[in-house]
């Protein structure tokens with residue numbers, strides 16, 4: 695499986711690019727969708743928002759008043775930091791859960807967020823994009839989630855960000871300016887990117903770049919798999935087996951990682967079985983080690 699981070703400035707076109715990726719079979723884990731699910735009525739996050747910012751940010755029907763809260767946090771760095779510290783830990787945990795679901799392919803992996811959203815279903819897609827608008831702002835590129843994987847930045851000009859945001863969200867120029875300024879400058883994101891999709895042109899031009907990107911990932915994934923198979927075929931049979939101590943070590947470390955995320959040992963084992971925990975661990979330590987065949 696090949697994973698990559700997808701980011702860009704506000705209104706640069708991440709959602710547009712993600713929709714093309716999905717059409718080409720890429721599974722997208724969307725953190726905006728997860729963050730929205732976290733603020734559904736009944737979720738502990740909504741209650742913390744009410745206690746932190748006040749009841750005026752909750753509508754009469756009990757849902758989050760997104761426009762009102764957006765008006766506060768995009769203009770106020772301290773409030774933004776508070777909101778991020780309430781929501782982001784839930785988002786991070788749910789991204790990991792969905793990624794484990796992708797690795798294991800199991801529908802019944804324990805789910806903190808129950809949802810009918812198709813994005814929350816497991817996938818057998820070999821390529822997974824994690825769409826994180828605040829990827830660089832939160833240092834996710836250096837976190838265990840993404841440090842082994844490339845980051846793709848969707849870029850556009852700042853003036854286009856403002857005009858697209860005003861049109862899409864029905865905002866004034868000042869409101870759009872404040873939202874764009876609340877994030878790292880798009881030029882800085884482009885400078886840090888591993889790969890850039892330039893969405894300053896026509897949608898058709900962007901589609902062509904995205905198609906090239908999918909082909910690039912497919913080619914590098916299959917080349918790596920073929921190299922790996924060839925190298926293994928050249929090894930004596932005994933060396934192809936993974937030592938039992940290494941298997942135990944990987945299994946133990948993966949299990950403690952999952953337990954730190956809040957899953958109980960029994961839940962993890964019931965959900966995917968010991969063999970799968972080992973396989974996930976093996977993939978995470980570099981994909982060099984394969985599950986032993988019975």
Ligand SMILES: CC(C)(COP(=O)(O)OP(=O)(O)OC[C@H]1O[C@@H](n2cnc3c(N)ncnc32)[C@H](O)[C@@H]1O)[C@@H](O)C(=O)NCCC(=O)NCCS
Nearest residue numbers: 703704725726729760763764767774778781785827876877
């Ligand atoms: C402030 C909220 C209620 C405004 O809701 P609204 O429907 O207007 O915007 P939406 O959620 O669709 O986000 C649109 C875009 O705004 C930008 N954005 C959202 N939150 C933030 C933030 N805390 N800081 C900077 N930019 C942000 C992102 O580029 C995002 O793609 C909402 O964005 C929110 O809950 N944000 C905090 C959670 C968060 O950080 N989400 C980003 C992904 S984890």
Ligand SMILES: Nc1ncnc2c1ncn2[C@@H]1O[C@H](COP(=O)(O)OP(=O)(O)OP(=O)(O)O)[C@@H](O)[C@H]1O
Nearest residue numbers: 703704705706707708709710858862893895896897
């Ligand atoms: N190449 C393009 N030409 C013209 N309009 C575009 C182009 N790409 C995207 N748009 C429009 O710009 C707006 C922003 O795009 P999109 O919603 O994909 O951005 P985003 O990066 O996901 O935004 P956000 O950070 O707010 O989630 C949308 O209304 C979209 O239809």
